[in-house]
Amino acid sequence: MEITYENYEKLKREINFHNYQYHVNDSPVISDSEFDHLLIQLREMEGVHPEWISPDSPTMRAGAISSDKFAKVPHPAPVLSLANAFNKEDVRSWFDRQIKTDNRISSVSFTLEPKIDGLTIVLRYENGILVQGVTRGDGIIGEDVTANVRTIKSIPLAVPVQKTDIHVPDVLVVRGEVFMFNSDFQKLNQELTEKGEKTWLNPRNTAAGSLRQQNSDVTAKRPLSIYTYQILYYEGGTVPETQWGRLEYLKTLGFPVSDQSRYYSDFDSMLNGLDRWSEVRDTIDFDIDGVVIKINEIPLAESLGFIGKDPRGQIALKFPAREVTTILENIGVNVGRTGVLTPYAVFQPVICGGVTVSKATLHNFDFIQERDVRIGDRVLIKRAGDVIPYVIGPITNARTGDEKVFSIPETCPVCGHKTERLEGEVAVYCVNASCPAQLIRNIEHFASREAMNITGLGIKVVEQIVNADFVHDVSDLYILSRESLLSLEGFAEKKADNLINAIKDSKQQPLNRLINALGIRGVGESMAEILAKKFGSIENIANAQKDLLESIEGIGPNIAQAIADWFNEDSNKLIIERLKKYGLDPHQDIEENSSNDLPLSGLNIVVTGTLANYSRDGIKELIKTNGGKSSDSVSQKTDYVVIGEKPGSKAEKAAKLGIPILTEDQLIELINKKPE
Numbered sequence: 227m228e229i230t231y232e233n234y235e236k237l238k239r240e241i242n243f244h245n246y247q248y249h250v251n252d253s254p255v256i257s258d259s260e261f262d263h264l265l266i267q268l269r270e271m272e273g274v275h276p277e278w279i280s281p282d283s284p285t286m287r288a289g290a291i292s293s294d295k296f297a298k299v300p301h302p303a304p305v306l307s308l309a310n311a312f313n314k315e316d317v318r319s320w321f322d323r324q325i326k327t328d329n330r331i332s333s334v335s336f337t338l339e340p341k342i343d344g345l346t347i348v349l350r351y352e353n354g355i356l357v358q359g360v361t362r363g364d365g366i367i368g369e370d371v372t373a374n375v376r377t378i379k380s381i382p383l384a385v386p387v388q389k390t391d392i393h394v395p396d397v398l399v400v401r402g403e404v405f406m407f408n409s410d411f412q413k414l415n416q417e418l419t420e421k422g423e424k425t426w427l428n429p430r431n432t433a434a435g436s437l438r439q440q441n442s443d444v445t446a447k448r449p450l451s452i453y454t455y456q457i458l459y460y461e462g463g464t465v466p467e468t469q470w471g472r473l474e475y476l477k478t479l480g481f482p483v484s485d486q487s488r489y490y491s492d493f494d495s496m497l498n499g500l501d502r503w504s505e506v507r508d509t510i511d512f513d514i515d516g517v518v519i520k521i522n523e524i525p526l527a528e529s530l531g532f533i534g535k536d537p538r539g540q541i542a543l544k545f546p547a548r549e550v551t552t553i554l555e556n557i558g559v560n561v562g563r564t565g566v567l568t569p570y571a572v573f574q575p576v577i578c579g580g581v582t583v584s585k586a587t588l589h590n591f592d593f594i595q596e597r598d599v600r601i602g603d604r605v606l607i608k609r610a611g612d613v614i615p616y617v618i619g620p621i622t623n624a625r626t627g628d629e630k631v632f633s634i635p636e637t638c639p640v641c642g643h644k645t646e647r648l649e650g651e652v653a654v655y656c657v658n659a660s661c662p663a664q665l666i667r668n669i670e671h672f673a674s675r676e677a678m679n680i681t682g683l684g685i686k687v688v689e690q691i692v693n694a695d696f697v698h699d700v701s702d703l704y705i706l707s708r709e710s711l712l713s714l715e716g717f718a719e720k721k722a723d724n725l726i727n728a729i730k731d732s733k734q735q736p737l738n739r740l741i742n743a744l745g746i747r748g749v750g751e752s753m754a755e756i757l758a759k760k761f762g763s764i765e766n767i768a769n770a771q772k773d774l775l776e777s778i779e780g781i782g783p784n785i786a787q788a789i790a791d792w793f794n795e796d797s798n799k800l801i802i803e804r805l806k807k808y809g810l811d812p813h814q815d816i817e818e819n820s821s822n823d824l825p826l827s828g829l830n831i832v833v834t835g836t837l838a839n840y841s842r843d844g845i846k847e848l849i850k851t852n853g854g855k856s857s858d859s860v861s862q863k864t865d866y867v868v869i870g871e872k873p874g875s876k877a878e879k880a881a882k883l884g885i886p887i888l889t890e891d892q893l894i895e896l897i898n899k900k901p902e
């Protein structure tokens with residue numbers, strides 16, 4: 227942003243607005259890292275024009291403003307924050323600067339601690355009894371949320387929790403971070419979904435909203451947790467003089483302390499110790515936005531003093547933010563190989579998880595409706611590790627009223643054919659088999675490594691040959707000429723010959739690969755194998771009725787229907803005929819009673835009650851696909867009864883007969899369990 231006074235004022239107003247949203251309304255509109263970025267820009271401007279700085283500049287205040295919901299409480303010592311480092315070089319230069327100030331720093335030890343993405347809480351104990359819980363506020367004065375703090379089960383109401391010889395100081399003020407474990411967050415959202423209530427966006431947001439609840443009964447219902455990491459103040463007693471000693475001490479008293487914290491005896495080993503954190507970030511059950519590096523010798527660290535509100539003896543190594551917000555500019559729609567329409571978000575480019583992203587999946591149309599995502603919304607995006615970015619949801623309180631509601635397309639965005647939605651299914655389909663979008667993805671799948679394995683036929687080339695009108699279905703690949711290929715951009719003789727040969731070689735692929743390659747809905751690698759073993763040829767599958775297909779272990783009614791439908795379609799019959807003509811008609815011996823190796827093979831399962839993730843037909847299909855038999859009544863022959871909400875008499879009967887009962891999750895676990 228250009229440094230003009232007008233821009234400076236604008237930025238100042240913007241930051242003050244976000245500050246208010248965050249600290250007073252508990253409804254941040256932008257992410258922490260975006261906020262930090264705005265502040266950095268403002269500081270830069272003030273660096274160039276110090277004469278512009280006025281008392282209302284956000285840089286002139288330690289932290290937050292307070293709302294009048296809670297009583298104000300002064301902290302016994304400033305609740306400071308941390309300066310940021312973004313890489314190891316920053317950490318090294320921070321350390322060099324401290325050595326320059328005081329040479330004794332060169333031989334200090336360190337702790338590394340998770341920088342928990344939650345909210346600071348300051349807990350005051352008098353004679354070992356919890357008397358007050360206060361938010362950070364502006365670092366000098368916080369808000370009294372004692373009633374809410376008391377509902378957090380892991381916060382000790384009195385210390386030491388277990389008998390020790392330690393004399394706890396008469397006044398002990400401990401700082402910690404309140405947060406929510408990811409698994410607890412997911413469970414909470416799951417429960418809300420089941421009740422048809424609005425779900426929360428992320429664990430931090432939920433923890434913030436819960437801690438500053440007016441009614442502590444509401445807080446009590448939220449699964450909040452805490453890790454403590456600092457003794458802010460003490461009086462009438464002693465505490466250890468090192469950070470590591472204090473973490474141990476807090477643990478001994480009964481405070482929750484993260485077991486991810488580590489001690490290092492010197493700078494170099496600490497620097498190496500930083501390497502484990504990217505993995506830690508992916509494996510722990512709570513969100514962290516960095517690692518806190520602390521000089522272990524507290525008196526020495528404190529003697530270094532502060533810069534503003536950041537102590538010099540500690541620094542946070544920040545990770546690239548995985549959740550950011552941006553403006554949703556449009557909703558696009560992709561058409562997949564099976565004709566499924568999938569919406570995706572097009573937004574103003576942002577850095578997320580360390581890379582710039584401008585598109586993310588919106589999952590399906592139900593998601594858009596349930597979350598009420600509108601074009602023009604500020605949306606929260608997440609990208610963790612290699613995971614493709616996805617939209618979490620809109621920040622509804624950032625709405626201006628100009629946002630536009632999106633409606634499910636009635637026609638295919640590629641071919642214009644009418645779309646359809648099957649009864650009970652989430653997906654919306656383009657049912658035009660010759661839709662070019664489907665054709666391109668169909669051929670790409672046909673040629674893929676798991677299917678016909680045609681090297682050199684990736685999506686780019688497929689697009690070229692489809693757009694040049696050389697292929698209209700997969701069988702056309704086998705009559706593709708060298709001359710046609712040579713007319714395409716980027717094709718010299720060698721490349722054309724290689725592709726023609728690779729296509730020719732694919733004629734030798736076994737039956738299961740050809741079945742998979744056809745791209746029948748629900749028929750992937752393992753299903754293709756079952757079909758190949760049972761039927762031995764394409765012709766036999768094509769002649770099989772739905773009932774026969776369904777009688778095979780591992781094939782449920784929906785997939786049986788999809789297979790029968792596919793082979794009934796005239797255009798598909800023609801493809802099979804042509805493939806045969808071009809030499810693709812693999813046969814193999816039929817195996818009787820082949821698959822006993824599916825996870826639910828031989829098991830009789832009854833489902834009762836309403837399930838969270840499956841319709842009744844959906845769960846039956848799942849059981850069948852995994853080799854099990856699903857029946858409607860409980861008898862001696864039943865192996866398991868899966869129960870959902872309001873299970874009724876079948877569950878009672880199961881209990882009487884001593885038949886094991888599973889929840890929906892336990893059934894999925896049984897299916898996913900690796901065979902021993």
Ligand code: IVH
Nearest residue numbers: 306307308339340341342346403455518537
């Ligand atoms: S030390 C002077 N340690 O990160 C002490 N902070 O600005 C400064 N945080 O809002 C804090 N985990 O609430 C420290 N292990 C940890 C932390 C931690 C999370 C938060 C803290 C503060 C922010 C740093």
